[in-house]
Amino acid sequence: MKNSVRSAFSMLLPVGLTLIYTGVLLWLGTYAKAHLPGFIQENLYLDQHAVYQIGAFVLILVVLVLAYALRPDTFKEFFRAGDPGAPAGRLAWLGIKEGERWRSVGWSMLVIISVVTGIFMGLQLGQAPSAWSRLLAWLPWILLFAAMNALTEEVIFRFNLIVLLTGRMSAQAIYLISAVLFGLPHYAGMPNGILGVLMAGVLGYVLAKSVVETKGMFWAWFIHFVQDVLIIGSMALLAGRP
DSSP states (O other): OHHHHHHHHHHHHHHHHHHHHHHHHHHHHHHHHHOOOOOSTTOHHHHHHHHHHHHHHHHHHHHHHHHHHHOHHHHHHHSSOOOTTOBOOOBGGGTBOTTOBHHHHHHHHHHHHHHHHHHHHHHHHTTSOOOGGGHHHHHHHHHHHHHHHHHHHHIIIIIHHHHHHBTTBOHHHHHHHHHHHHHGGGGGSSSOHHHHHHHHHHHHHHHHHHHHHHTSSHHHHHHHHHHHHHHHHHHHHHHTOO
16 A cells, blocks of 8 residues: 555656646746846847746756756766667657657657747737847847757756656656646647647657657757747747837
8 A cells, every 4th residue: 555655656746846847937937027127128028038037947956956856866867968869669640660760850850840830930920010120139049048948848847757757657658748747838828729738748748758768858958949949039029029
């Protein structure tokens, strides 16, 4: 009885922690809107991101410390870039064949997901005039915030879950949990709505699979980073429109 309770707790704890971390991220988003630092003139969205990313960076330090304290050996196994060319497990519904390697799969997934994200954000940009003339001046901020946001979300929704759940449930179950926990908050995020949840859920599944199979964070962070460049860049254009 004690063993079954301990086993259930060890599986529920990572989910509970991830929900808490998600709540903190949502709170940070609200806090950032009310406490603008004035770092970035003429762009409310990027100014909010400056506050948000500072808080998020502190949060991921806490997440990493706690993950290491709970499972140091598994932490060391996955806290690295990993092997970008490692074999990829077959996944028919995504077109990944047995024998393919992540060097090929990663680039394919990057292109496909980026095209979908680009179309979605392009439709948003088409709804209102945008500040294209100021994009170059904002680009360093967009790249910085995209890199930081990708790291934050990969640590919370991939690395944290994988470290705490590996060996306690199947890899496929971990992918699914990551997909659900990453997808649901996007209902009110960007991309948003049901489509946003589905898009983020599929992305979360793919990125969790990449971390487990490559034993590292490279593909997950890089693919996520490119999506965030597209999203944050588009939102900055909309926020900075004349």
